Amino acid sequence: MANGAEQYESLQAICYKRGSLQLLDQRKLPLESTYLDIKDSKDGWDAIKDMVVRGAPAIAIAAALSLAVEVSNVGPFSGSTTDALSFELSKFLFLICSRPTAVNLSDAATKLKEVVHKAATTASEAQTVFQAYIEAAEVMLQDDVASNKAIGCYGASFLQKQQTDPKNISVLTHCNTGSLATAGYGTALGVIRALHEKGVLERAYCTETRPFNQGSRLTAFELVHDNIPATLIADSAAAALMKAGQVNAVIVGADRVAANGDTANKIGTYSLALSAKHHGIPFYVAAPLTSIDLSLSSGQEIVIEERSPKELLNARGGLGEQVAASGISVWNPAFDVTPATVISGCLLENGVQGLCVVAYGCASLR
Numbered sequence: 001m002a003n004g005a006e007q008y009e010s011l012q013a014i015c016y017k018r019g020s021l022q023l024l025d026q027r028k029l030p031l032e033s034t035y036l037d038i039k040d041s042k043d044g045w046d047a048i049k050d051m052v053v054r055g056a057p058a059i060a061i062a063a064a065l066s067l068a069v070e071v072s073n074v075g076p077f078s079g080s081t082t083d084a085l086s087f088e089l090s091k092f093l094f095l096i097c098s099r100p101t102a103v104n105l106s107d108a109a110t111k112l113k114e115v116v117h118k119a120a121t122t123a124s125e126a127q128t129v130f131q132a133y134i135e136a137a138e139v140m141l142q143d144d145v146a147s148n149k150a151i152g153c154y155g156a157s158f159l160q161k162q163q164t165d166p167k168n169i170s171v172l173t174h175c176n177t178g179s180l181a182t183a184g185y186g187t188a189l190g191v192i193r194a195l196h197e198k199g200v201l202e203r204a205y206c207t208e209t210r211p212f213n214q215g216s217r218l219t220a221f222e223l224v225h226d227n228i229p230a231t232l233i234a235d236s237a238a239a240a241l242m243k244a245g246q247v248n249a250v251i252v253g254a255d256r257v258a259a260n261g262d263t264a265n266k267i268g269t270y271s272l273a274l275s276a277k278h279h280g281i282p283f284y285v286a287a288p289l290t291s292i293d294l295s296l297s298s299g300q301e302i303v304i305e306e307r308s309p310k311e312l313l314n315a316r317g318g319l320g321e322q323v324a325a326s327g328i329s330v331w332n333p334a335f336d337v338t339p340a341t342v343i344s345g346c347l348l349e350n351g352v353q354g355l356c357v358v359a360y361g362c363a364s365l366r
Contacts, residue, residue, distance in 0.1 A: 001277040011179040019072040023053045030221040040070035041091045048098040056102035056255045057179020063095040068137040071130040082125035101305045103256040144183035147288045147349045152190030157345035172205040175266035176218035177253035188251040188286040196228045204230040212317035242279040250276045256285035261340030262299025270336040282344040299337035307332045
């Protein structure tokens with residue numbers, strides 16, 4: 001495996017062992033690496049809401065593991081299996097409301113509910129219900145990494161087949177979709193990593209991704225860490241870069257994909273898709289199957305989170321000094337919806353959904 005692929009493993013947003021969870025405080029990157037101890041679901045909720053951890057897959061895993069840590073350390077539990085079930089269900093409802101747009105969190109909660117419901121009907125002790133939950137949450141952690149590697153492998157092979165020069169590919173990406181946004185490796189950034197490992201990536205371009213600067217703080221950090229040739233651009237420079245002929249493909253992640261292929265992702269994604277369409281550049285979404293929400297017929301039904309005005313009024317995504325005029329009103333949606341009609345394809349770990357086109361490959365990862 002290439003050196004860059006070996007390095008990525010040391011970049012961990014989520015550090016877990018049974019009974020203990022630490023999350024990398026991504027608000028302080030790239031200048032400071034600090035891990036916060038997460039002792040229960042309340043700590044997990046706060047970390048998600050305050051964007052200590054972010055990225056749809058990572059949010060789901062962090063939420064699941066925060067509750068796993070809580071029930072691991074719950075101590076003697078005098079209640080019945082039904083009480084244990086009620087305890088966990090109430091925690092699920094609480095965690096889901098931390099950030100509403102990403103479907104991965106509710107998808108994880110639904111799957112884990114099924115596990116604890118089944119355990120509660122067959123177990124004689126509450127601890128057995130808790131143990132079943134812990135084991136299921138740990139499997140989710142492992143599955144996310146495997147899923148991301150598959151997306152990277154399939155996506156890279158697919159992208160090469162679509163290019164006139166498959167040995168020199170430059171890719172533009174938005175926000176952060178790498179190891180810091182997942183349990184490891186990444187989705188859209190995982191495709192970029194895979195292209196780099198194949199030796200065919202000429203350059204990765206990443207946007208700043210204002211106002212929280214996930215691109216300049218996090219994606220740039222990962223690319224430099226892995227020695228991947230990369231250039232940071234202003235969000236407003238993307239169209240000019242495309243016009244200059246420097247971009248062969250745009251690859252982004254997704255927080256929720258509707259049944260018709262409409263995709264919610266970080267604010268600014270829609271603008272990139274329109275610009276790519278205008279310049280004849282393919283625009284791909286890389287996402288796990290857990291990001292697909294078949295209950296929504298289109299993107300019009302996706303709930304879009306609005307963030308604090310402070311993220312625009314102050315520097316460093318709201319963490320620094322005031323830079324905007326006092327008294328100005330602010331509209332700060334965290335996400336936008338890109339219609340399926342301007343998406344060239346959706347790179348998943350397997351299968352086909354709606355209007356999305358999926359790349360298949362890598363028997364070793366099946």
